[in-house]
Amino acid sequence: MAEEKESAEAMISEIHKQITDAFDVFDHEFNKTVDVREVGTIIRSLSCCPSEGELHDLLAEIEEEEPTGYIRFEKFLPTMTKVLMERRYRPIPEDVLLQAFEVLDQEKKGHLEPEELTKYMSEEGEPFTQEEMEEMLSAAVDPDKNVILYKDYVGMMTVEDN
């Protein structure tokens, strides 16, 4: 019993450390605040994979009553601790990701045309910006065949990610 409590405490302090380290990277003024526009990056760097909508909701919890453009650490820490403890927004397993691509591949070709992917990514769901789209295409499109071999792409990305 005591052991489990100890390990829970150790886990919390480990989580606190992770959150603090990630926050500090973006705390340019060394005053325990970060620009609100960087919060998404911070949260994602903590192994969370929220959608934009989920991120928006999270921000609402963290932001000040009157938004100042800055997020304070005092509000960030407790919210993020809860998120990490509850294991919210876990990353997506490789096979689920692959299935998502397969869904978009209507004709079951085994690949996607750049135009197809662009259409979905820029028009569906939570659309990409042009910059995001370009960046994804630059890595995903096979230069010889000019298509996205999504199976290889997913495989490659998840390896590099680890």
Place this chain on the structure above:
Amino acid sequence: MGCGTSVATESQTKQSEKELTYKLFYSITQRADESPKAPSPALAMKAAVLIQRWYRRYMARIEIRRRYTWSIFQSIEYAGEQDQLQLSSFFTFMLDNFTHLGGASPDLISQFLDPTSDPMEEEDRAAKYEKIEVPDSYPGPRLSFPLTVAHTNALLKAFKQQQQHLHARYVLQLLHETKKFLKKLPNIIHLSTSYTKEITICGDLHGKLDDLLLIFYKNGLPSIENPYVFNGDFVDRGKKSVEIIIILFAFLLLYPNDMHLNRGNHEDHIMNLRYGFTKEVMQKYRSHGREILLLLQDVFSLLPLATIIDNKVLIVHGGVSDMTDLDYLASIERHKFKSALRPPRMSIDSSQDEDKRKTKGQLPAQSSGGHRSISTRYSGNHLMKPSSGASSPSSSSSSLSSSIPKSHRMSDAQEKDTSTTSNGQHPLHHRSISPAGILEVPFLDSDVTITPRVPSREEMEWKQIVDLLWSDPKNQNGCSPNSFRGGGCYFGPDVTLTLLKKYQLKMLIRSHECKQEGYELCHDGQVITIFSASNYYEEGSNRGAYIKLGPDLVPRFFQYQVSKSTRRMTLQQRVSVAEGSALKSLREKLYAHRSELIAAFKQYDTYNTGTVSTSDWASAVESVLCLDLPEDAMPLVRLAPDGSVEYLSCFEDLHMEQPIKEVTPSLVETLYRYRTDLEIIFNMIDKDHSGLISIEEFRQTWRLFSSHLHVHVDNAAIDDLARSIDFNKDGSIDFNEFLEAFRVVHKLDSKEKH
């Protein structure tokens, strides 16, 4: 089980989430089987969101890696500039003691002095350049003066195609004309955005020609309709500094009212020795390189110090201090200040030398005031920690600096001129002087003369210029010495506000610091940093940017990034490359301080396990190297199964390529650490840039250097070393070869070779 912990176990949640997602897709896929063509809109949306979610997280992780890499580069860069501090104080030491080395070798020491300016008249010099022959076979651009657009076009074309270098004759003539032109300019240039002209302001270029060409491509060439201000640091680090200044000076002469150059801290011949410009010139111009460099010294010192637009926007390279006085600055004879690292001298004529020799043999009766203001400032550097190998220079210097009033207060300095400091020591020999003022270097004469006083006006002027070219903004209020750089200040928002108010200015535009996005605002938007060399640290490290300013004086920013490879690298690849490079640099730095680091690690390793915790490892590294490392520099070391650091592993992947057997390991480490400084000193001694210096010169230089730093090196070992490097026994040393021996090879590099 029922212990009340609210934390769900990982596998449980993962399982349930997976199940949920699977269920979703399973049910949907069934439907998909029924309608083989388009997925239902709901399904497509879900799939899209999933992919987008995942991708954004992936990109965020790359961004984090990019930032860690960035902070490593910056830490190393600023730590490197601290080394500059060491070197400059050594020069001061040399200058102060040059007569007393007379017994050993007057030439050696006189070579450290500025070459006396050539008494040749300007017209004679022009005629001399005219006589330099350009062969008919020379395919490059040919210049004649006054320059025309055809000339600048020819230059741009030639440099773009990376053909021929501009012939030395034209370089000399161009520099000659530039010097003549710059002489007529005031220290502070005033511009106006009349006729709805937009002025383009660019920051550091550092020899990156591709960036300059990209700016011209995006923004148009300089012309009467398209004025430019270039805010210093055109040279050093990049490989095309020569081309850049040729282009900039050519446009300067062509459009004198619409092309403006500010001096940067790298427009300085001693900086150029260290950071590559001197080398580049000597490599590209073997016969005339030295003459070009001499002429450049004058040209650099004649560059204006600041530009003001519409009386509202101040543009300087570095920044300001709480003492910055624009009116005073306007009155200075700027050409006297050739280098920030060598304080101005009253005169270089022999009469002064006579005086010095006469006073030889006397113990110091008075100490002069802080006429070597550079050292005074530098001795206030509290960051030079004793653990850096020299025997507590910082402790002595910080005690000295506390007994000397801060160099900021110039009025105190005037009083100082006529009194001794509280402990009777010369305030500037903060390292190697024992209380009696006697030097500890064995072969020097035993007495020291204090050099005659220089009026404090020069000191004040000096400080004004150095502050302008070297300072950095900081976030807290106040104005403190810039210990990282070794010159200038850190100025806070209050300093900015005061200055802007005093001169009724709206904002300050400066450069001097690399920024990831090419520009950055601080001090509540009143200070803008603009940096125009993209990929400064490494391919992919940062963007470059320039500002366009119209009559409304609202800055518009334009960013770009030059890409070397024809196939565009993904962000992931660029970050990986930058990361690898940063880690390599860091590893080399660790290697250079190996024994101190090991001692520091051992202090934490009480049970002698060979491991320390990650935070202890980071603390040890930080204290020895004075680097502020991000936590994630972990790829440098091997971790034990329990997560602790096997600290010896960070030295494993490096080895010296050609070990010199005669050299003991500790000497190797010392030589490796100071190799950059040694290279600079050797280059200064090597007047004809032949790559060779005499054995005697090598020995003396090394002895001086090591005694100045209180590095304990056995003199006999140095003698042996000198003799052994003189491979052909002709009494001269090829120091480039010598330094090559201390280049380290990274394990991965050598793997690739095989």
